[in-house]
Amino acid sequence: MKAIQRTIVTSATYRQSSRVTPALLERDPENVLLARGPRFRLDAETIRDVALAASGLLSDKIGGPSSFPPLPDARGFATNNNGKRDLDSERGRGRASARTLHVLAPHRALSAFVTFDAPSREVTAVRRPRTNTPLQALSALNDPAFVDAARGLARRMARESSADPAARAAVRIPALRGLTPAPAELELLVGGFLRERDHFVTDRGAARQDARRRGTAHRESELPELAAWTVVASALLNLDETLTKE
Numbered sequence: 001m002k003a004i005q006r007t008i009v010t011s012a013t014y015r016q017s018s019r020v021t022p023a024l025l026e027r028d029p030e031n032v033l034l035a036r037g038p039r040f041r042l043d044a045e046t047i048r049d050v051a052l053a054a055s056g057l058l059s060d061k062i063g064g065p066s067s068f069p070p071l072p073d074a075r076g077f078a079t080n081n082n083g084k085r086d087l088d089s090e091r092g093r094g095r096a097s098a099r100t101l102h103v104l105a106p107h108r109a110l111s112a113f114v115t116f117d118a119p120s121r122e123v124t125a126v127r128r129p130r131t132n133t134p135l136q137a138l139s140a141l142n143d144p145a146f147v148d149a150a151r152g153l154a155r156r157m158a159r160e161s162s163a164d165p166a167a168r169a170a171v172r173i174p175a176l177r178g179l180t181p182a183p184a185e186l187e188l189l190v191g192g193f194l195r196e197r198d199h200f201v202t203d204r205g206a207a208r209q210d211a212r213r214r215g216t217a218h219r220e221s222e223l224p225e226l227a228a229w230t231v232v233a234s235a236l237l238n239l240d241e242t243l244t245k246e
Contacts, residue, residue, distance in 0.1 A: 013037075018246045041130055041244050044118035045100035048145060051237050054176045055152025057097045066104035067097075069145065112139040140238045147230075150237055154229035165190045169232070176236055189232055196231045200224035 008014055018039035028035035042050065052058035115135045119125035140146050153176075157168040169189045173181040181189075200207040200223070207223035236242065 037246075039244060039246055041116075041132065043128065044113040044116035047116060047140075047243055048100045048113065050242065051146055051149035052097055052099075052152075054156075054237065054242075055149040055233075056156050057149060057152045059098045061098060064102075067102045068104060069097075112143040112145075115139050137238065140243065141234060146234070146237060150234035151226075151230045153233035153237065154226055157229055157233065158226065165193050168229070169193075173236065176242060189235070192235065193228050193232050196228035197224055200227045 013034050014037070016037045018037045020036045024035045027033075031038075049058065115133065116139070117129050117131055119128060166186050169186055170181055173185070204223070207227040
């Protein structure tokens, strides 16, 4: 079975894009000849892993104990499974940033992934449905796992490129989406970053609260920019191209 699966997923047919030319559409309108790849929303586990990988938080360790993602309490702080608050996000996650395959199921920290049609994993799921609901967008914007991933992605954008906002966005978009950003896309992202930065410069308290909730220490002067990049990173993680297999 593993040999067959490896042959399928590494084949040119399986890996081709869902984008289609007019000539191919005319020749194979129903895709009977597999002229193009299928286009569908990623599975819940894959969506979480993509967000963690983009943010640089994903642990590639194989084996070991099950993963226990931090649980958010009513005040918005990450807690461990004993209910103790843990503001040190890097130390508090550790194994908790492992691939979703290693997460102990069912686990309350991943309850939002039920909205992405993830099975309970307590019984065999013969067929996994795919739905499209407004709750999925709300989860991808507000779930603690996605918020932490957005902040990690913001740190990568700040660390791996120059101070120019367009350069920072241009570096991470191809790695996240597999596509080179169009000038119009960069203009939108940079414009959004500048607006958010101006907001956080005016409202320093919101920038400090964001940093405190994520459990990371930064210089006061860096907080508005980091908070603004977090908003931009959240938008990137919620793009249709990020959540969809194309």
